[in-house]
Amino acid sequence: KNQVEQSPQSLIILEGKNCTLQCNYTVSPFSNLRWYKQDTGRGPVSLTIMTFSENTKSNGRYTATLDADTKQSSLHITASQLSDSASYICVVSRSDYKLSFGAGTTVTVRA
């Protein structure tokens, strides 16, 4: 079964601190893995996209890693800001372009 599991479900961090979100998947056949940021009441916005041959990709203060062998990915947020408060969704794309969504991790950054 094509599944994407994210952890933790939610977390609270202080402004300026770092945090790491986890994503494990069993989706096959694998095409690429993306991380999206979704603000409340808005559509998801892409942060990173990685194919099986890429093991790290950065977008500003966001750094994603991928281990295609263990089928694990992480998203690291550095020096968090209040605007980072959002839901972060791990999405795995299959070779037939169908997407499998994780339930998301809700990040709350407090001053």
Place this chain on the structure above:
Amino acid sequence: GAVVSQHPSRVICKSGTSVKIECRSLDFQATTMFWYRQFPKQSLMLMATSNEGSKATYEQGVEKDKFLINHASLTLSTLTVTSAHPEDSSFYICSAPKRLGFGGDEAFFGQGTRLTVV
């Protein structure tokens, strides 16, 4: 990057009426678009796949007569919620995939539509 525009962003309608939601790919052609539904604090749930020039493909449990999908052009797909009821109140999001150079694709999402049926 590519842009997908969804309209309206919010709509309130009376029970029994129909509501149309539009999804447009602004700077690329999309032969396929996806419609999702999202309940509070839950992930996106795929409702249907909209195919330009042919019938939409609905996920199991989604009533095709209630959620009418039309993909009349390469840049526009519409979702019509017919005879809406309060339980149809939800956040609806569309997405359109854009093919990338390495053979994969990137999904671009609309801003979402908050539907409230009263």
